[in-house]
Amino acid sequence: MPAITLPDGSVRHFAGPVTGTTVAADIGPGLARAALAMKVDGRLVDLSRTIEDDAAVTFVTRKDPEALEMIRHDTAHVLAEAVQSLFPGTQVTIGPPIENGFYYDFARNEPFTLEDLPAIEARMREIVAANAPFMREVWDRNDAIAFFQARGERYKAELIQDLPVTETITLYRQGEWIDLCRGPHMRGTGDVGTAFKLQKVAGAYWRGDHRNAMLSRIYGTAWRDQKELDAYLKMLEEAEQRDHRRIGRAMDLFHMQQEAQGSVFWHPKGWRLYRTVEAYMRRRQEAGGYDEVRTPQLVDRALWEASGHWEKFRHHMFIATVEEEPDVTLALKPMNCPCHVQIFNQGLRSYRELPWRMAEFGSCHRYEPSGALHGIMRVRAFTQDDAHIFCTEDQITGETVRFVALLSAIYKDLGFETFRVKFSDRPDMRAGTDAVWDQAEAALKRACAEAGVEYELNPGEGAFYGPKLEFVLRDAIGRDWQCGTLQVDFVLPERLGAEYIGEDGARHRPVMLHRAILGSFERFLGILIEQYAGRFPLWLAPVQVVVAPIVSDANDYAEEVAAALRAQGMNVATDLRNEKINAKVREHSLAHVPVIAVVGRREAENRQVSLRRLGSDGQEVLALDVAVAALAAEATPPDLRPAA
């Protein structure tokens, strides 16, 4: 006699066990049509499942957030059926919903290509139109393994084999097709709807392990309705226009070429942007109590051996030798920490010097795998806004809190109001004892609690010497990039023999906090370009103002205006070409110049300027000195502005 409590608090009684379908119908025909699945005591299950006991039930309809995930999951199943019907012999593996869509990994000798997608998608639409119900079946574990093995589906068999023995094995049938699946599903393939699209193909290792076979992955997107799908596709198209590689070329910021693969050639405007950010960071860090240093590019392998990097990363290091000294092997530094420890180790350190925050805009080289390179976001030559904080164990919390505050303020100034934080704990391959890791992880967790940092756990992804916080920013098309980081390290000070004299007169090991805010300038600037789509706020813009005369009679005055702005430290260009003002306005607008100062005879006579802002077609006519003062104030970096 289950009593079913609905979200509005009302209770319905049934004579015996009932399915969700029955309950929904009992409530009303509208809900019976709309209900796709239900939550029984908070657990999402098939609508067709039987409710035995008293329960709180919520129905999931198309407009609920859970529905979107189910649509994507079910679309993946439809994809798998379509593929197996068109390409017999293809094995299915896994096909989860993901952000904005889904994918499915198939095992097939011949990988799928883009040309295969239209036929597959057409077959999918037939399957959806057929609207076969999703039927849940509970199987005996061994029967299920035997079943899939008999069908040549060895990946599915392997999946079942690896499920915990306590797990209920469920298969879902949709018409003729059947698949191992935990569920839940919607009522039938028709609930998928038509708002889906196959997007791309890619290789992907079985179980994400490069030692395994490479599977053929098909990505797709799926939405509640055509309107949502269209909006998403339009967003993707617009995001492509923000691509830092495209904008970098269009705005003449940088280029890359084959002869220096993975290294950036910064052009004058790009380098100005870089220097603006660098100068800002330098001021911020100095105000934050950091001491800037500079350490060598080429360092003997002995130091890398001592730090442990040689063993783990030597295949990713650029090695340099000279004929005159055949016994010497140098490496271009792939990171700065061992060098910073060398500075720490000069002389005898006192506990009074801690925490010591040692910063370097460290130029590093890493031989990244060719497939990892990506515009200026993932390169082989980059500059970190690196720092190492040498401190005592009980300073970890305070330093972390302080770091998070600095990072948040900087991200905010640079246009990132929100960001994600991941907590990565001990990896399988690591240095240091478990006791040390326990200590480091606990210290970092305590610090997060103290700093009020909310994080998602990223198990096993820590550095080999310690756990880390990763501060993640998103690029234009939604890819996540680690930028900031904070890593607790008990190992390297030990390996490199760092010590200080404590209050007790004895020698102690300092803890090292590795930290970066931007991560690498290259990556961060790439994201910054995409964030603003090249339309930088005035203080960051590489060309802040273009002064454009309307007639050549105003050229001298235009130069005077430019000089007045330059005297305030602004980056100003003049456009004295014999072109119509329309053409000048158009060109500089397309080049994302934030302010165009137009001067004609009228302005020259009255000593005024007509300011036109990027993205606006209005103009503001101001007296020259007023305009200069206003623009100079606006172009002041946020950390140098007078407090409001």
Add this chain to the structure above:
RNA sequence: GCCGACAUAGCUCAGGGGUAGAGCAACUGAUUCGUAAUCAGUAGGUCCUCGGUUCAAUUCCGAGUGUCGGCACCA
């Protein structure tokens, strides 16, 4: 590194077994103009590299390099 796609003028791209085109940019000349393209003309290409097939390859095939989308990697 692995899977797939792509590589044509400075840029964006079209084309195609018989020696290559557009728009924009560049250059020259004219135009002095009030807020998103003034007009006319000129010039510009080992069609990524190497090899093969062919009477003939930029086009077809193979290898290499690079780029792009993923996967793996990311101290």
